[in-house]
Amino acid sequence: MFARNCWYVAAEAAEVGQAPLGRLILGEAVVLYRTSQGRAVALEDRCCHKRAPLHRGRVTGDCIACGYHGFEFDPSGACVRVPGLDQVPAHTRVRSYPLVERYRYLWIWMGPAAEADPETIPDFHTNHDPAWAATGTRLPVAADYLLMVENLLDLSHVGFIHAGTIGSDDTGASIRWDSTAGRVVGVRASTDIDTPPHNRKQGFGPRCDQTKVMTFLPASHVQIDITTVERPGEGAAGEPRTMHIVLLNSMTPETATSCHYFWSSTRDFAIADESITRFFHEMTVRAFEEDRVMIEAQQRIISLAPDAPTVTVAGDLGGVQARRLVNRLIARG
Ligand code: FES
Ligand SMILES: [Fe+2]
Structure with a gap:
């Protein structure tokens, strides 16, 4: 059992680049990557299609594409492309986590996103x-x-x-x-x-x-x-x-x-x-x-x-x- 409503260090900022990084945090599989603009993103590391880990995929622009069948997810976790389909089925998404880059660390909030207040990140x-x-x-x-x-x-x-x-x-x-x-x-x-x-x-x-x-x-x-x-x-x-x-x-x-x-x-x-x-x-x-x-x-x-x-x-x-x-x-x- 872990406290969820608090900030944890997910990674050193320098650890995360365009190659997806899989990390287990509080027993949850999380994938970290940077968009083409350099913004760090944290998503559930479990594709909602067949549960392949997204960290085995690749980053395309702002999105991450699953390495198994190519579903693409944007930084909010919404699926924006399913290869072979004209339309993405409703509610196709993975969870996204609040992530803040500060003091050379990436800080992740594991509780409900609405409660994440960056002001409460420790002063490092x-x-x-x-x-x-x-x-x-x-x-x-x-x-x-x-x-x-x-x-x-x-x-x-x-x-x-x-x-x-x-x-x-x-x-x-x-x-x-x-x-x-x-x-x-x-x-x-x-x-x-x-x-x-x-x-x-x-x-x-x-x-x-x-x-x-x-x-x-x-x-x-x-x-x-x-x-x-x-x-x-x-x-x-x-x-x-x-x-x-x-x-x-x-x-x-x-x-x-x-x-x-x-x-x-x-x-x-x-x-x-x-x-x-x-x-x-x-x-x-x-x-x-x-x-x-x-x-x-x-x-x-x-x-x-x-x-x-x-x-x-x-x-x-x-x-x-x-x-x-x-x-x-x-x-x-
Ligand atoms: S498991 Fe990810 S696209 Fe199929
Ligand atoms: Fe010690």
Whole structure:
């Protein structure tokens, strides 16, 4: 069961061109393509003739033609041509989904089209703002998307799973949670911790202070703002340096036990330095691969005994509140 009345990331904008792309979203087969004008379109990926997937067809102008018997559908999903017939039978159509291109992503609305309000798309402007550098990709994960949401809201795992990549043990961090206004916000503050390896690479001294603000935006987005500050007297001479990174994470459910994990690491310093962009990309790929391996293993164990008891501790509060918000959305229909 998924919350439907919300925006999900269907694809990175650059993934979709004139060749149709088939993607499973919330258990529904969707085909994405661009019209000759470059407008991105999302249709049901099931031809209403004999249920062939439309992504095996081809784009003709603004329409997509089924690869099986050639029915053509326009961006609204209406069938506009049936080869061999002068007239298209009434009500021959497939479903079309509201799709908005914004912040280098294509955002899809899986609920009733009339309720889709682009104003409610999360503010991911750092992914395309010229004052920021961004790098990211899509990671397929064979696990319930909410396991990844929990992972991102409980960063106590960083010192364990990511010890060699982005990790530093901050299990002594203070955490405050707030779940008003339809979102969950956690502030995780650590003082005088080992500087994470990637900050050391940027010349930071061995100890630092760090604040991570995790914001869960239902149903599937977690933004993490990370501010790292050198300890006074450490690192290079002069004022302690500060590094600001915003991690954008969108986990779009594919099925109940798999998801498309879209991530982007964005920063507001050294934005023109391609080597730093590459460094962040490779580091994040390595770190999230560590998460993927653990979470897929966790999913396999959960699937064996879904009702096995678990223990909830203080650090889990964000995940608990996130699930509560999602359940509320599902109940609202
Ligand atoms: S299945 Fe698509 S045209 Fe026949
Ligand atoms: Fe992680």
